[in-house]
Amino acid sequence: MVAFRMIGAILRAVTMAALVGGALAFAAVPSPYRAFTPESYGLTEISPTLYIDAPEAADRVAALIARAEANTRAFFGPLETDPVWVVCTAAACADRLGMRANGLTYGFHLIVVGPGGVNETILTHERVHAELHRHLDVSDILSPRFPAWFDEGLAAYLSGDPRLRQPADPRDADWIRAADDWLGWNDLRDSADWRDRYGAAARLVAEIEERAGRDGLRALVARVGEDGADFETEWHRLTGR
Template identity: 30%
Template sequence: MSFSFPAKSAVLAASAVLISACSPDKAGRILAPEKYGLTCVSQTVCLDDTSRKTEAQQLYAQASRSIQADLAPFKAPPRVLFCSTKACSDQFGEDDNQALTLGTYGILIREDGWHGYTVRHEMIHHLQNERFGVREASYNLPKWYIEGMGYALSGDPRNPLPRPELQRYKDKYNAWIAKGNHWSKPPQ
């Protein structure tokens, strides 16, 4: 059996994506958290300290309900990894943020990010990636829109936010919404 050039290209491209997802980078680690000491208590919740299972499940459930009720349903529920220690968090890359969302692969909640507003913020990014595409959300949409929406709609109680640029993003997003714009139709 012989494949045409486009079919071979598609197979090679799919293989490259699969190989990169399984490599020991952030995406690969989020896809296989058990290899890094986490226990998955469901398809969507994994954690390093199972004594905090109930807390993690409640944070997940409350954030998921909130985002889907207030914004839109997820196409696929996000997988969230909850790390309770810096050692666990650092396996996924050193970062000074409380959490990170990696495309639609999953969400990492670091040891200092176990807050409802942090989980909601990251689920907003997951929804943005689903709705607009990872490339569009990461590289083409304005940062004030992506981050501003996360901070404005997550219920983050910090005022001002910890870094001035984050507060500016939130303020600009709120001003943009006040002009009658809707989150589902991002600025071009």
């Protein structure tokens, strides 16, 4: 049976799922929402926060998650969220869940990982998303306090993904700022390679740190996420442009 502590979060997480795009529902058609009831689709509960299709891989995956959490903690400090991880190490499991991405994060409650995401880079990327979302609520679906490009850019930047293409001049990455919500981010899928999209977003986050330091980047997250400051105002103030 799904851990009891998940139940209270399910309704909130289903609502917050719009943060990662898509408004699918539990249905006969496989979709990542099936991850809210992982044992119904052949995954094993290893702990209240880890479900996996291959119990024999649990120690290895748990060690990777621990490193991802350490990477996330290095930026945020003590972690305030404790998401449930649903991990597919094999394609058959991902197919049952309708999981096509390497990783998806639902609010700060649930992280679903596909076979291509069982590595420190992707796990860190998704864990950063969960922690950044810790102060978000339903109102952020229609009016996100962090633009989509920053949400993805911070996760890409802190994960240190070496596959991304980051322009040398951050002004050459300004085009990604059009993705201020998830519809805008998804619209770019057809017009820009994912390495360029994530690379541009990561480059703009790197610019903030170059100009304001790591503490300035942390302060931006705190002021917008906790204090409700306007992101654009803070971005202009820190980058000087």
